[in-house]
Amino acid sequence: MAQALRFRQVPPALKASCQQCSLSNLCLPLAVEENDLGSLEEIVQQGRIYNRGEHIFDQSTPFRSCFAVKSGSIKTSIISESGEEQVTGFFMPGELVGLDSMSGESYACTAKALERTSVCEFPVDKLEELTGKLPDLQHHMYRLMSQEIQNSHQLAMLLSKNTAEERIAALLLSLSSRFQRRRMSPTNFSLPMARNDIANFLGLAVETVSRVFTRFQNQGVIRARGREVELLDLEALQLVTREFSRQCNQ
Amino acid sequence: MAQALRFRQVPPALKASCQQCSLSNLCLPLAVEENDLGSLEEIVQQGRIYNRGEHIFDQSTPFRSCFAVKSGSIKTSIISESGEEQVTGFFMPGELVGLDSMSGESYACTAKALERTSVCEFPVDKLEELTGKLPDLQHHMYRLMSQEIQNSHQLAMLLSKNTAEERIAALLLSLSSRFQRRRMSPTNFSLPMARNDIANFLGLAVETVSRVFTRFQNQGVIRARGREVELLDLEALQLVTREFSRQCNQ
């Protein structure tokens, strides 16, 4: 309660409304008409703030809601019976978490805040009711879920066919464009996740991730000090991700 | 036209209606009330029959419809600019193809018939209209898409963490349970896809797939002659897929 209040004051003069949210052009409001925004605001709940490492939900939590990241970032992962973790995604402000969980009783993954993170909560029963009434919103939901399938296919492709360098270049570029969407620097940002999470996500050993980072650094492609990263040569990175395709071509 | 007619006669005494379709308990009709079935039947189009190798759609086809497999099987893959292929899925009767394409103008992948295959076509504009009216159908669509995200995450997990043997065991078990759902033998079936497709899908070299098949055969776990496969020891296969987790545990 106190936290929520405090948060609302952080971006000064912003109420907890979709209409005023700086992310409305990335998030669900993007899909609804001006005059339908009210009905979306009615169902969205101002979520609490999570500290780094806190779970938003885990695989034993009954599935109730999807969450939009408002600030901070979230890591989702599947934890198998034996306790091994597979990171399935990283979510940045404006992105929707939980779409993979709409087919079961519990969440299909565990969502953990990578840093101090605030979210908006969309209870799915109400959301489904609303998408039944607002064709544009329904259409947008289909688009979002479809996009998530595509992303996941891209990841599978990366994992099955690309080298360590290519995978890491692809991740850096993905982060870069997601920062850019939010009008932040696409070349100068701070990684929200640890090397370990990168390694797990990309199906590599931590040591390999570390080695590739230093290799890129020595080549003058990036500059990295801890989690601070500067992409010095975007084109070189794009070239790395395409390298593989080129090789197959001839 | 002639083809559609001919097909309708193949399963004798079955009209081209969801109500009579033997797959209605797997496909979209599963979600709609008896008395709403009519509206679903109104929008579904009896698709044509595709011969082995024919494209149902490819990445340049404007996205219009999702397709339910009626008989036969379909392989979807992403073909990059350079022509390399990444198989993203295999679809069997009762399964819905195209859910990954709902966020763009064209299809996100290419769908190819692996054998003589018939489909039902669901134009998405009409489908979205209908799901807006039938909450149960909408809910089912969300479930299906969500399931597809999960499947894709599972695949990514398989690709990033598991050995060749584990991947192949997992695929065989997946096929097995999908045959079982259709009340066919879970231990004795014919692979719809070539070794090459299996290799591509699982991120392996064809040679490796072949070697694992013979290894499994020598261990008495399966019996394989060409595409005919018999799973002799389901438990052993399940053990293989869990092997990895066990190892991590201790």
Place this chain on the structure above:
DNA sequence: GTAGTTATTTGACTTGCATCAAATTGGATG
């Protein structure tokens, strides 16, 4: 049937990345 083509199998060799081990850095806490 037979030639031509493609799919599958088997063997020999190579390699990218994992693994193991240990040093170094960075953050958190009292």
Place this chain on the structure above:
DNA sequence: CATCCAATTTGATGCAAGTCAAATAACTAC
């Protein structure tokens, strides 16, 4: 600021699976 624990980096070594090569085997079409 000193201690502790976790994260990151670097080096040395081994192996699973890729690659190359070549021999079947299975289809196709004439």
